[in-house]
Every structure is written in C-alpha cells, then in structure tokens.
Amino acid sequence: MSISKNLSNLNNSLEDSVKLVAVSKTKSNQQIMEAYNNGQRVFGENKVQELSAKHEVLPKDIEWHMIGHLQRNKVKYIAGFVKLIHSVDNIKLLKEINRQALKYNLTINCLIQVKIASEETKFGMSKEEVKNMLDSQVFKELKNVSIVGLMGMASFTNNQEILKKEFSFLNTFFKELSKSYSTMKILSMGMSDDYKLAIENGSNMIRLGSSIFGSRN
Numbered sequence: 439m440s441i442s443k444n445l446s447n448l449n450n451s452l453e454d455s456v457k458l459v460a461v462s463k464t465k466s467n468q469q470i471m472e473a474y475n476n477g478q479r480v481f482g483e484n485k486v487q488e489l490s491a492k493h494e495v496l497p498k499d500i501e502w503h504m505i506g507h508l509q510r511n512k513v514k515y516i517a518g519f520v521k522l523i524h525s526v527d528n529i530k531l532l533k534e535i536n537r538q539a540l541k542y543n544l545t546i547n548c549l550i551q552v553k554i555a556s557e558e559t560k561f562g563m564s565k566e567e568v569k570n571m572l573d574s575q576v577f578k579e580l581k582n583v584s585i586v587g588l589m590g591m592a593s594f595t596n597n598q599e600i601l602k603k604e605f606s607f608l609n610t611f612f613k614e615l616s617k618s619y620s621t622m623k624i625l626s627m628g629m630s631d632d633y634k635l636a637i638e639n640g641s642n643m644i645r646l647g648s649s650i651f652g653s654r655n
Contacts, residue, residue, distance in 0.1 A: 442476045444650050459503055461647035486512040507561050510534040518542050524589040527551045527561050529571050539582035547586045554604040555593040587624030588612050601632050609640035
C-alpha cells in the first residue's frame with residue numbers, strides 16, 4: 439500500500455487529540471516528501487546526523503522531533519530547529535539542552551523518557567529519578583527547557599498483558615505529574631505494532647514508521 443493511502447487510513451481512524459509522528463529514520467527525502475504532500479508535517483528521527491541533513495534540504499515548516507537516544511555532545515547540531523526532544527533521560531543532558539537553547543534564545547520542549555520495559559537495552563529514568571530531578575534545584579534553574587510530557591518505549595513483545603501493564607503504568611504516572619506541572623500535556627507512547635493499545639491507555643502522541651512507510655526490507 440502507498441504512503442498516501444497509509445496516511446489517509448491512519449488519519450481517518452485517529453482521534454484529533456492524538457498527534458501522529460511519522461518516524462522517517464532511514465527513509466529517503468522522496469518518501470518523506472510523499473508523506474509531506476499528503477499533509478504530514480511532524481517527523482521523528484533517531485540519529486542527529488540524519489536529522490540535521492534532512493532539515494537542511496526539506497521544507498522549513500516540517501516539525502522535527504528527536505526520538506532516539508541523544509548524546510550530550512550532539513545537542514548543538516539540532517538545538518536551533520528541533521521542535522521536541524522525546525528522549526531526555528538524565529539531568530546532565532537536560533542541562534546541555536538548556537545551554538544550547540540559550541545560545542539561540544529559545545526554549546526547547548522536552549519529554550522525559552521513563553523506563554517502562556524490563557529490557558536492559560531500553561533507556562529511561564525510573565519514577566523516583568524523574569521525581570527527584572523535577573524537585574531538584576538544578577532543574578528549577580534551567581530556564582530554556584520546558585518539560586511538556588513523558589515518553590516511554592514498551593517491551594518488544596506480542597504479549598498484550600505486558601504491554602497494557604507498561605502503558606498503564608506510564609499513564610498513571612503522567613496523570614500524577616500533570617497535577618503538579620501545568621506544562622505536562624504530552625504522553626508519547628505507542629509504535630506501529632502497539633499504538634492502538636497505547637491510545638487506549640492514554641497516549642496522545644504516537645510514533646509510527648512501518649504503518650506509514652511500509653515494513654523495512
């Protein structure tokens with residue numbers, strides 16, 4: 439099925455309250471433009487080099503999201519244009535994002551990545567680490583970053599009960615934090631295989647690659 443058809447089907451089935459991030463990593467500029475010409479404006483990349491290269495040549499009204507693990511020494515390459523960083527998993531990274539944002543006189547929106555899967559390969563902070571960071575004096579002094587929500591990556595499994603438990607855990611934590619932090623509006627969870635379950639459990643931002651661009655070769 440074509441990219442345009444896939445996008446059309448998705449947009450017809452999604453509630454207006456759910457924001458669709460098209461995961462364009464490894465996709466060609468031509469494929470991205472096909473999605474763009476069908477109305478998609480939000481794209482997510484997981485490598486800084488690829489993100490910067492695409493931003494250079496593609497339309498300037500694209501909203502670029504950094505969805506992959508981000509190293510501190512790479513922040514400077516995307517700070518001037520990135521709309522949302524999904525993968526903040528420590529205070530040192532947040533301090534560096536703040537430092538680079540200051541150079542551009544910008545406030546960069548960020549999501550805290552919470553570890554919801556039991557897999558060792560997944561990044562993210564524990565619930566306690568998130569609370570400690572948000573309560574810290576260091577965090578309160580960062581004026582050029584705004585924490586606008588949480589992001590989680592579920593386990594790589596077909597077990598619906600495990601996925602539901604992980605999504606539900608993050609949704610509960612998100613609601614809890616939202617009471618104290620008025621900027622907390624985004625709950626980013628759900629990918630091509632599990633986005634419907636994620637939405638059922640409170641997600642309002644989904645990151646879809648193969649559902650739009652087709653499965654990887």
